[in-house]
Amino acid sequence: MSTAADTATNTTADRTGARTEEAADVITGARERIDTLDDRIIGLVQERMAISAVIQEARIASGGRRVNLSREMDVLGHYRDALGKPGTSLAMTLLELCRGRI
Numbered sequence: 768m769s770t771a772a773d774t775a776t777n778t779t780a781d782r783t784g785a786r787t788e789e790a791a792d793v794i795t796g797a798r799e800r801i802d803t804l805d806d807r808i809i810g811l812v813q814e815r816m817a818i819s820a821v822i823q824e825a826r827i828a829s830g831g832r833r834v835n836l837s838r839e840m841d842v843l844g845h846y847r848d849a850l851g852k853p854g855t856s857l858a859m860t861l862l863e864l865c866r867g868r869i
């Protein structure tokens with residue numbers, strides 16, 4: 768016979784994929800920390816976009832181009848050195864967010 772407590776346990780397990788209540792608690796707590804980090808990362812990305820826009824506008828207003836490929840190579844290298852090949856993909860996504868598609 769299943770009880771109300773069993774139902775609650777199953778619900779938690781369904782949400783986390785865990786097979787024990789202890790593991791489900793660890794996962795729930797760690798997910799809260801990840802959600803907080805993701806909010807901070809999104810905020811940092813938005814801050815990066817705003818600063819990048821200032822640079823691009825200054826360069827365009829001076830008669831230059833929006834994009835500066837040699838600087839982008841440096842940014843890509845920075846992320847690749849820190850995070851490996853997926854770091855390059857992350858940097859390419861960040862660059863697209865900051866200056867649009869080229």
Ligand SMILES: C=C(O[C@@H]1C=C(C(=O)O)C=C[C@H]1O)C(=O)O
Pocket residue numbers: 818819820822823833834835836838839842861862865866
């Ligand atoms: C922000 C700049 O302009 C553009 C955007 C970049 C970026 O978001 O990192 C890098 C190079 C440029 O294509 C820059 O030249 O530094």
